[in-house]
Amino acid sequence: MPRLFLETDQMANLNSGLGQLCLHLGRELVRQKPASWDMTFLVSKEQVGIFGPSVKYMVASKWKRVWRNWNFDVWHCPHQGSRFFPRRRARFVYTVLDLNYLSLAQYSPDRKARKKKQYQARVNQATVITTISKYVAQDVRNQLVVPHSTPVQAIYCGVDMPETVSMATPESKPGGPFLFFIGMLQAYKNVHTMLPLLVANPDHWLVLAGPDKPEYSQQIWEQARQLGVADRLLMPGPVAESTKWWYYANCEAFLFPSLMEGFGIPVIEAMSFGKPVFSSALTSLPEVGGDEAFYFPAFDAKSVIETFQNGMKTYRQDPTMAERLRLQSQKFSWEAAAAEYWQLYQQVFDQVKL
Template structure:
């Protein structure tokens, strides 16, 4: 059995998709059956990243079609990939992470329709579909035609390695967000919390090239809290882990998520998590997360105040949050993918 796996997004290793490709690829190698051969599509600089016992193809901008004849199954690891097998007869697994573009206010109806049609073409030529949450599966069934095509939910795993934590050079206490700084994350709603919690800082850790980051800084200055808003940009794994371990609470008021990996990472550290009730987040956070019922400043402040008091009074809540995080593992994800590959490769 010969499997081809697109991990081209390793080019941005610290992104969500980069970590998905790295963590899943590494675990697939660990669980590889003796009769299976793996070939990874990788950026040139990452040849060898999964060890010497697998094969590699180099991803280049000018070559996005590959001869599939040597492979039994092709895994396209995300819906925006431009790399596909040349033959439409190749048995292909397509992982769909989200359809968040449907919720974007900066996309007009024509652009949304075009992106949906492009994704439908990929679905049409796939042999099997995977989504990373039940929520995303429900959106796929509602907005795309999948006919009798099998659709499997395979959750992402927790990538956090707590052994490598680096203590942040920050005075406590602070609230934490981890993720890309983008309007869909709804981060401006967190700024008034610094008025309600005058002893706290707010750390928004993640890529901050979008103009929204500048908007947040300006809004913080207008509110007189600019010195307590910290945007360190993208951080490495050790720094990120340290931020989780030392924060007082994790805040994630996102408007649209296909999964919500930072939520799992924060829960694995036993931290109280405060989430929106939108899209996949209740599914991932479970019953021991705290949820914003409104994005009005007073309501959000009350949710955080009551949640922190409840968390301090309930010593078992941190344990239950850690247990919720254990539901999501790359070991389990790789096992489910291998089952899927084998079902497709069997004549």
């Protein structure tokens, strides 16, 4: 019986994007698990049993990471920063979500070099490298040395949309029509470039939700005060799932001007509500938004305002666009992702038998 190991230790923080990715991919992998496969998850002590009784569990600990002789046919690390990896020769599926760390200005060259060395060591060890977009696949080839014999395969993430969305009205509601962004608020998300939209649309508010880097938040507030729009800016910090859905359902449009994205799940979530999406045209985002998103050609105030005005005019005049946006969002599912992974696991195991 083939033995598969999934490193889902990051589910210890289920409020993180990585925790959610491990949870939803794991659930769908279990649902599709062939009867002939044995499956083991690495989890925190509190999460033993989270995927049900048909699979096995190991509790993550430093002792086990260093000393335990784990013996599996296929080992999958679903993110590039894992602390756990096979010590012995094993068929190793290594997933790279993004290499943004290597480009962020807040990290020193020495720190980036150490991180790059860690990534390269795992790439050297991998049987197969998977990524969450074609952009990341190319970035891996550009920034790391991939052995000629190691395939790199893009498998898109899914988006977990509940059948019945439970919504909760936020405590501090915007006082009029509003534009919405959600994600980690740090400089590469580029959301400060959206503030001129409040100048051009004096009845609109801007909601920027998500955990923040204080220095970047201060920059946003200072710029908003200079533009005279601070009274129509809301930054509620991290929000509950039910509040997030309320923002998506009630916003006028969704803004995602990020300069670096391995995938871009918020774009898909917004599209699932039929909302117009105004996105950066950089990195992976055109793969996600497809032909249905509106893309900023530049981020100066004139370009941002013109792109928004023309896009909203197109959206309002096209009664079919909301449905096309929903259909675009449905191209990305955990069901499809898990099916691709099971096909890959089988291919990797078949190599073991050769």
